[in-house]
Amino acid sequence: MPDIFDASDYKKESKKNKVSKKKSPRKTIQKKNFPVKNGCKVDAYSQTLRNEKPTNNPLKAFAAKPVETEFDSQLEGEEIVLMLRRHPITLFKPVVISLIIFFLPFLFFSSPMLNFMTSKLITAFVIGWYMILTSFVLESFLTWFFNVFIITDERIIDVDFSSLIFKNVSSAKIDNIEDITVATGGVVASIVDYGTVYIQTSAEVPELEFEDVPNPNKVSKVLNELMLEEEQEKIEGRVR
Amino acid sequence: MSIFTNPTTESLNNFVVSIFKNCFVIGSVVSLIFAVVVIRQIATMKRTIKTSFSPVVQILGYLHLAISILVFFLFLLWL
Numbered sequence: 246m247p248d249i250f251d252a253s254d255y256k257k258e259s260k261k262n263k264v265s266k267k268k269s270p271r272k273t274i275q276k277k278n279f280p281v282k283n284g285c286k287v288d289a290y291s292q293t294l295r296n297e298k299p300t301n302n303p304l305k306a307f308a309a310k311p312v313e314t315e316f317d318s319q320l321e322g323e324e325i326v327l328m329l330r331r332h333p334i335t336l337f338k339p340v341v342i343s344l345i346i347f348f349l350p351f352l353f354f355s356s357p358m359l360n361f362m363t364s365k366l367i368t369a370f371v372i373g374w375y376m377i378l379t380s381f382v383l384e385s386f387l388t389w390f391f392n393v394f395i396i397t398d399e400r401i402i403d404v405d406f407s408s409l410i411f412k413n414v415s416s417a418k419i420d421n422i423e424d425i426t427v428a429t430g431g432v433v434a435s436i437v438d439y440g441t442v443y444i445q446t447s448a449e450v451p452e453l454e455f456e457d458v459p460n461p462n463k464v465s466k467v468l469n470e471l472m473l474e475e476e477q478e479k480i481e482g483r484v485r
Numbered sequence: 486m487s488i489f490t491n492p493t494t495e496s497l498n499n500f501v502v503s504i505f506k507n508c509f510v511i512g513s514v515v516s517l518i519f520a521v522v523v524i525r526q527i528a529t530m531k532r533t534i535k536t537s538f539s540p541v542v543q544i545l546g547y548l549h550l551a552i553s554i555l556v557f558f559l560f561l562l563w564l
Contacts, residue, residue: 303538315535366502369509369564376516376556383523383549390542391530404533410522412529 287326287398290477291470293463294326304390306330307459316395316402318416327396327467331389331457332439339385346378394455396467398474401444403453417448419475425468427461444468506564513557520546520553 287310288295297309308314308328316325350371362370391406401422405413422444429440440461444453458464527546531539 303536313537317533361498361501362505363502365564366505369560372556372559373509373512376552379549379552380516380519383545387523387527387542391534393534406530414533
């Protein structure tokens with residue numbers, strides 16, 4: 246016998262289905278929570294930095310999650326995720342100049358140019374010459390050491406120490422980044438992998454340049470990950 | 486000055502040597518000013534970026550200043 250359609254049974258079934266539908270989890274793209282190593286919250290959303298170990302060496306040109314490093318305008322809870330300097334290969338020119346300055350007096354003394362000078366003056370000349378060399382080496386090192394680019398989980402900061410007299414600190418929020426361009430040119434830059442990262446922003450400073458930094462593609466990737474995280478924070482209402 | 490009244494080889498030589506002496510002293514003064522600027526700049530930058538290497542940089546700066554002072558007095562008194 247054919248089953249007689251009972252409307253009450255259908256209603257019960259549909260109710261059951263509705264209940265079961267409610268219980269079933271929604272298909273959403275869930276953010277994978279990776280374990281936060283060494284207390285760095287950036288590891289939770291940056292795959293690039295997750296593979297990097299915290300840097301203890303303060304002289305490193307590519308310092309991911311640098312230890313014992315702070316900057317004066319750092320906000321509470323703001324974390325430095327990347328600190329960059331110019332690639333050490335860019336110090337090649339000052340090193341060559343230093344070597345020339347170092348060996349030049351030997352050339353002078355081998356020639357009869359300084360014969361008219363007394364021994365006292367020659368000693369003073371040597372002392373003065375190496376004093377110039379010391380100053381040049383120190384100035385070159387300081388310019389390299391303090392010329393840093395800092396990427397935090399909230400901002401990008403460009404600290405320019407172009408000479409001993411000029412200091413320029415520019416910063417922009419990650420939300421304000423509009424465009425990132427990586428430029429690598431030249432044989433040496435391609436071999437040792439360094440280049441310039443141009444960051445266009447909608448902030449007061451229209452463009453920030455991270456000049457001759459190591460692993461420019463990695464830097465760009467980190468910035469993209471941070472931008473995505475900022476967007477995610479905005480959507481979820483976690484904006485500071 | 487004897488070079489203008491009695492221009493001999495010896496007086497000419499002394500004149501050139503005295504110019505060199507003055508140049509060395511002026512150079513050491515410039516070096517001293519540079520060393521002071523370096524110290525000031527290191528202090529400013531140390532405030533801007535604090536790293537574990539900053540104290541070492543400051544020591545280097547002070548060492549440079551000490552050498553500059555030493556060279557200045559050496560040129561001033563010894564030459």
